[in-house]
Amino acid sequence: MKKPVISFIISALIGLGVGYLVFDVVAADDSNKTEVVADKESTSQPASDHNKEEATTVATEENLLQAKGCLGCHSVSGLNLSGGVTGPDLTQSFNNVEGKHGKPLDQFLKEPTSAVMSGVISGNPLTDEEITGLVKLLEEASQSH
Structure with missing residues (x-):
């Protein structure tokens, strides 16, 4: 009974580690492509100042979440950002982290209390x-739903 459980835990940790490393490499390449696409869209189509600001905000949100590897495991449906399915959707994390982990979101991001996030944050x-940027984004996401 103990051997299958230990094998499962080791396999899961190895799978998460490999997935994180692969995403970290892919995210670095994708973040540059996203900036180029956002620049092309804003220059090729005339838009009001509000629309330009909104497009820039979305590109910045996605870039920050991608650059830090968040979208490798999480999605943020409140910002219409799809990502991995390993971790929970972060739309309500601004409201829920303190209740689940005993500290506000900004403190959790500095010193996570979950084993998985501790490993992720310590590596990056x-x-x-x-x-501050992530907390602001996730607060916006929580207010959208």
């Missing part, structure tokens, strides 16, 4: 500016 730490 966030700056204070990135944490």
Whole structure:
């Protein structure tokens, strides 16, 4: 009984680790492509200042979440960002993290209390500016639904 459980846990950890490493490499390439696509769209189509600001915000949101690897495991339906399905959708994380993990989102992103996120954050730490940006994005996502 113990051997299959241990094998499962080891396999799951290896699978998550390999998936994270692969996504980290892919996300670095995709973030540059997203910026180019956003630039082409904003210059090729005339739009009002509001539409340009909205397009820039969406591109920035996606870039930050992709650059930090969040979309490798998570999606954010509140921002219409699809991603991985390994982790939960982050749309309500601004409202739910404190209840689930005992600390506000900004503190959780500095020092996660979950084993998986502790490993992810320690391998790719966030700056204070990135944490502030992510908290703002996730607050917006929580208000959209």
